[in-house]
Amino acid sequence: xxxxxxxxxxxxxxxxxxxxxxxxxxxxxxxxxxxxxxxxxxxxxxxxxxxxxxxxxxxxxxxxxxxxxxxxxxxxxxxxxxxxxxxxxxxxxxxxxxxxxxxxxxxxxxxxxxxxxxxxxxxxxxxxxxxxxxxxxxxxxxxxxxxxxxxxxxxxxxxxxxxxxxxxxxxxxxxxxxxxxxxxxxxxxxxxxxxxxxxxxxxxxxxxxxxxxxxxxxxxxxxxxxxxxxxxxxxxxxxxxxxxxxxxxxxxxxxxxxxxxxxxxxxxxxxxxxxxxxxxxxxxxxxxxxxxxxxxxxxxxxxxxxxxxxxxxxxxxxxxxxxxxxxxxxxxxxxxxxxxxxxxxxxxxxxxxxxxxxxxxxxxxxxxxxxxxxxxxxxxxxxxxxxxxxxxxxxxxxxxxxxxxxxxxxxxxxxxxxxxxxxxxxxxxxxxxxxxxxxxxxxxxxxxxxxxxxxxxxxxxxxxxxxxxxxxxxxxxxxxxxxxxxxxxxxxxxxxxxxxxxxxxxxxxxxxxxxxxxxxxxxxxxxxxxxxxxxxxxxxxxxxxxxxxxxxxxxxxxxxxxxxxxxxxxxxxxxxxxxxx
Ligand SMILES: Nc1ncnc2c1ncn2[C@@H]1O[C@H](COP(=O)(O)OP(=O)(O)O)[C@@H](O)[C@H]1O
Ligand SMILES: [Mg+2]
Numbered sequence: 145x146x147x148x149x150x151x152x153x154x155x156x157x158x159x160x161x162x163x164x165x166x167x168x169x170x171x172x173x174x175x176x177x178x179x180x181x182x183x184x185x186x187x188x189x190x191x192x193x194x195x196x197x198x199x200x201x202x203x204x205x206x207x208x209x210x211x212x213x214x215x216x217x218x219x220x221x222x223x224x225x226x227x228x229x230x231x232x233x234x235x236x237x238x239x240x241x242x243x244x245x246x247x248x249x250x251x252x253x254x255x256x257x258x259x260x261x262x263x264x265x266x267x268x269x270x271x272x273x274x275x276x277x278x279x280x281x282x283x284x285x286x287x288x289x290x291x292x293x294x295x296x297x298x299x300x301x302x303x304x305x306x307x308x309x310x311x312x313x314x315x316x317x318x319x320x321x322x323x324x325x326x327x328x329x330x331x332x333x334x335x336x337x338x339x340x341x342x343x344x345x346x347x348x349x350x351x352x353x354x355x356x357x358x359x360x361x362x363x364x365x366x367x368x369x370x371x372x373x374x375x376x377x378x379x380x381x382x383x384x385x386x387x388x389x390x391x392x393x394x395x396x397x398x399x400x401x402x403x404x405x406x407x408x409x410x411x412x413x414x415x416x417x418x419x420x421x422x423x424x425x426x427x428x429x430x431x432x433x434x435x436x437x438x439x440x441x442x443x444x445x446x447x448x449x450x451x452x453x454x455x456x457x458x459x460x461x462x463x464x465x466x467x468x469x470x471x472x473x474x475x476x477x478x479x480x481x482x483x484x485x486x487x488x489x490x491x492x493x494x495x496x497x498x499x500x501x502x503x504x505x506x507x508x509x510x511x512x513x514x515x516x517x518x519x520x521x522x523x524x525x526x527x528x529x530x531x532x533x534x535x536x537x538x539x540x541x542x543x544x545x546x547x548x549x550x551x552x553x554x555x556x557x558x559x560x561x562x563x564x565x566x567x568x569x570x571x572x573x574x575x576x577x578x579x580x581x582x583x584x585x586x587x588x589x590x591x592x593x594x595x596x597x598x599x600x601x602x603x604x605x606x607x608x609x610x611x612x613x614x615x616x617x618x619x620x621x622x623x624x625x626x627x628x629x630x631x632x633x634x635x636x637x638x639x640x641x642x643x644x645x646x647x648x649x650x651x652x653x654x655x656x657x658x659x660x661x662x663x664x665x666x667x668x669x670x671x672x673x674x675x676x677x678x679x680x681x682x683x684x685x686x687x688x689x690x691x692x693x694x695x696x697x698x699x700x701x702x703x704x705x706x707x708x709x710x711x712x713x714x715x716x717x718x719x720x721x722x723x724x725x
Contacts, residue, residue: 145627147663151188154675164360166609167292169618173679175605175626182289182297186602189679192626193605194300198279200331200623201302201599208324210275210304215257217281221247223256227577236284250283255574255596258305262592263580269309272582272592273317277304279601293606294562295362300601307575307592309584314569314593318350321567321597328599329354329565333621334608337561339365339374342457343569350569350595355561358610365561366543370554378457381539382547382556390509394524396491402519405486407450410512410521421450422505422513422525424488426472426480429465443472443480443497445490447505447513447534452541459540462500481516489513491522491531501534502541562607563600570594609680618680619702622723627661629653629719630681634669634688645697645712646687652716658723677702683722685715 151174158168159178170176175190186194202212221239224230229237230249238250251257258276266274282301289297304321308314322338329336335357343351353376355365366380367373375381404410407421425446431439444465448454459465474484480495481488490499490513505511506527515522527533545558572591574580581589605624612619622628631653633646646662653660661681663672669686676684686698686707697715698707701722710718 145661147661147665150661152665152675152679153187154678162292164291164294164610165613166294166360166606169609169613169678169680170292170606173618175679176292182286182295184293184296184298189626190605193620193624194602196624197332197601197604198300198302201328201601202279204324204328204331205277205302205304207327208275208320210277210321210324212278213261213276214278214280215251215254215261217251217283218248219251219254219257221249223260223578224249227256227574229256236286238283238285251280252282252284253301253596253598254278254280254303255305255570255594256578259574259578259580259592259594262305262307263575263578266307266580266582266592269582269584269590272307272309273313275304275306275317275321277302277597291606293602296602299603302599302601304597306595306597307580308595309582309590309593311571311593314571314595315350318567318569318595321595322352325352325354325565325567325597325599331623332604332608333623334611336564337365337367337374339367339376339561340379341376341566342379352567353561353563354565354567354599356564356604356607356611357559358562358607359560360610361560361562361607363561363563364542364558366556366558368549368551368553368556371549371551373549373551373553373556377542377558378455380543380556381550382543383550383552384539385504385507387507389507389527392509392524392526392529394510394526396525396530397523398515398517399521399523400519401487401521404521411450414512414521414523416512416523418450420508420511422489422508422511423448423450424490424514425454426477426485426488427465427469428472428476429467429469441476443476443495444469445488445493445497445499446540447490447499447501448541449502449504449508450512452502452504452544455540455542458538459500462536462538462540464498464536465500483514483516483518487514487516487518487520489516489522489525490534491525492516498536499534500536500538500540503537503539504541506534506537562603562610564604564607565597565599567597568595570596613680616674617678620680620682622682625659625682626679627681628659628723629661629683629685630676631660631662632669632672632676632684632686633663634686636664637666639689639692641692642687642689645692649685649687649697649712649715653719656716656720656725658719658725683719685710685719 153174155172162168177185279302306317341351341353364377411418427444433439511525547556575592636643650662682702696709700707
């Protein structure tokens with residue numbers, strides 16, 4: 145490609161709405177152009193990166209035995225009504241009507257359509273397993289589209305769906321994908337981690353996210369440096385507290401804590417550690433009657449150590465809270481505690497309620513909590529002595545760095561990541577809802593076992609930039625760079641030798657199959673270099689009059705501090721070896 149034919153359109157300044165570095169640099173490098181909130185044009189420079197990402201994904205999916213198809217972006221609502229998702233999904237699902245007032249959706253994912261295909265095409269166990277995938281436009285009407293391609297409303301996803309005869313075979317298909325994903329992410333040349341994720345109601349460990357490590361990532365990922373334990377924060381567990389609860393050493397005392405409503409404030413005032421305080425969170429569950437009316441409401445008190453945060457996913461697995469919960473209202477709290485939030489606690493309650501103590505709180509002695517009286521807390525609180533043992537003890541908190549790893553191999557560390565892929569075992573959720581069956585060896589219909597596997601094709605370049613950039617711009621890994629090599633002749637209009645050497649190296653590299661761009665725009669050297677450093681082409685060759693007179697060109701990798709002189713005659717071989725060709 146010659147730069148004069150291509151579209152190179154860089155900007156000095158990033159638009160004001162670009163918050164993260166990848167968004168700023170993609171805008172400045174002319175890779176994307178905003179059309180609306182969360183909706184972008186993929187400009188020629190950006191599309192080249194996207195196509196390279198797609199090519200790697202396609203190659204590895206094919207290698208793993210998946211078959212490509214393409215499903216419509218606009219899908220009839222009937223299929224989505226079969227699974228109930230047309231009604232159940234929130235406003236993320238874009239619902240539209242055609243000229244006949246018929247309902248449609250713009251696909252946010254395609255379980256319904258692919259299951260419809262499978263139930264028509266797959267009749268016998270002999271046709272299984274099958275894995276269908278597509279690389280296709282998705283639309284999710286995200287509440288907060290932001291960070292450019294990172295969280296768009298329209299984006300491209302690779303979505304794959306496996307169909308199997310039974311659970312054993314489905315788990316094998318899942319493992320094939322989990323391995324293919326490792327090959328894919330290795331090829332991108334990014335530092336990533338596969339972390340186990342919550343698998344919803346199904347349980348088990350068959351859900352993994354592929355996270356690109358980046359300080360700006362939205363997700364907290366937990367890992368053990370001494371082992372291969374890794375999980376996202378929703379799922380991560382610490383080793384259960386060891387040993388018996390210590391015996392009480394303090395007497396129960398009421399302490400004045402005027403205006404101190406948080407654990408850190410109380411700990412500071414009373415000069416105790418934050419770890420000896422307990423915070424109270426009040427939830428409510430509503431029974432729904434046959435007539436869809438709200439029946440009995442139950443109030444729940446959650447107790448967490450002052451330095452710990454509640455984990456909603458874990459909480460959602462506590463018996464009684466597993467059908468949904470909400471925060472209690474101010475009136476409900478007043479009625480049960482006789483006091484407003486800030487001074488709540490489990491001692492001497494007015495009305496009975498369900499108490500769930502985090503595992504860590506259950507083994508504490510001599511702790512501090514609210515006295516259920518404005519401006520007062522209790523110190524020296526002890527289970528069994530000052531209040532009954534907790535009704536329920538469960539792991540309901542997020543782990544923190546320094547917690548013991550559940551495998552006993554050291555302490556946990558936390559880093560930030562960007563979710564770029566997700567593999568998930570679905571079971572028969574969709575096949576049952578849509579009656580997708582096949583006939584087994586005995587001629588008996590059986591529901592298909594399914595798995596689904598996504599990769600955020602357009603999120604990946606953004607994640608790559610978050611991980612690979614400097615103050616001058618992007619630094620692409622070779623595998624997904626818009627161009628692998630850029631040739632920069634200096635003032636070729638003044639030197640026929642420079643012009644000819646540039647043209648010749650360009651022709652040689654093209655013939656060797658290198659994705660090379662010749663910058664023939666006639667830009668001044670400073671502007672030319674600034675453009676390619678911003679755009680992030682990893683390998684640059686400068687062809688200047690002076691070096692050329694000595695028979696040399698200058699090579700510089702985007703990460704190199706200075707250029708290396710290379711004899712013109714060896715330039716091709718030198719580049720090929722740098723590119724691993
Ligand atoms: N709004 C979005 N913009 C860009 N990529 C997205 C978006 N939502 C999801 N993706 C990508 O698609 C992949 C599969 O999506 P999925 O796991 O269904 O999404 P989520 O984790 O948001 O529920 C994600 O791992 C992510 O890389
Ligand atoms: Mg996901």
